[in-house]
Amino acid sequence: xxxxxxxxxxxxxxxxxxxxxxxxxxxxxxxxxxxxxxxxxxxxxxxxxxxxxxxxxxxxxxxxxxxxxxxxxxxxxxxxxxxxxxxxxxxxxxxxxxxxxxxxxxxxxxxxxxxxxxxxxxxxxxxxxxxxxxxxxxxxxxxxxxxxxxx
Numbered sequence: 709x710x711x712x713x714x715x716x717x718x719x720x721x722x723x724x725x726x727x728x729x730x731x732x733x734x735x736x737x738x739x740x741x742x743x744x745x746x747x748x749x750x751x752x753x754x755x756x757x758x759x760x761x762x763x764x765x766x767x768x769x770x771x772x773x774x775x776x777x778x779x780x781x782x783x784x785x786x787x788x789x790x791x792x793x794x795x796x797x798x799x800x801x802x803x804x805x806x807x808x809x810x811x812x813x814x815x816x817x818x819x820x821x822x823x824x825x826x827x828x829x830x831x832x833x834x835x836x837x838x839x840x841x842x843x844x845x846x847x848x849x850x851x852x853x854x855x856x857x858x859x
Contacts, residue, residue, distance in 0.1 A: 744845045745857070746821040751837060754830060756814035769801020770794045817854045819845055829854050 777793025780786060813833045820826055827845055829852045837843070842857045 742846070742848045744819075744821050744823075744827070746819040746827065746843060746845060748817060748837060748839050748841050748843055748854070749820050749826070750816075750818040751839060752816040752818075753833070754814045754816050755811040756830065756832065757809075757811050765805025766798045766802040769804070770798035772801070773797020817843075819843060819854060821845070827852075 773793030774790050777790035780789040817829050843854050846853050
């Protein structure tokens, strides 16, 4: 019984570590915000994949399955129920996360900066942006966003 408890504790700790790793944002963020000015040359509609992680659903489903399996029977039967619950919960959690992982409406905005460089930013659809409009590009890389300048 003690070995089963230790095994379950280690499994829960490992699952928690995977959950925290799945929630961590990749890359490092710098403290300074980059802002550039420019004029929109083109806007194209696109679809953006959501940032949901199937791994989070799988881990949470697996933990729920272990918890439910531990309520069934005793001894070896409980151990088997916990393993089956973990596997089934992991599969169910991943499927639920996949079904709700729908793309969102976005736009590719091409901006000619004041220095003459053409920059493309893909972002969620922002109403009110139009070709020829003066804008700011805030941030850089995946965190860049195009916002209109106040008139």
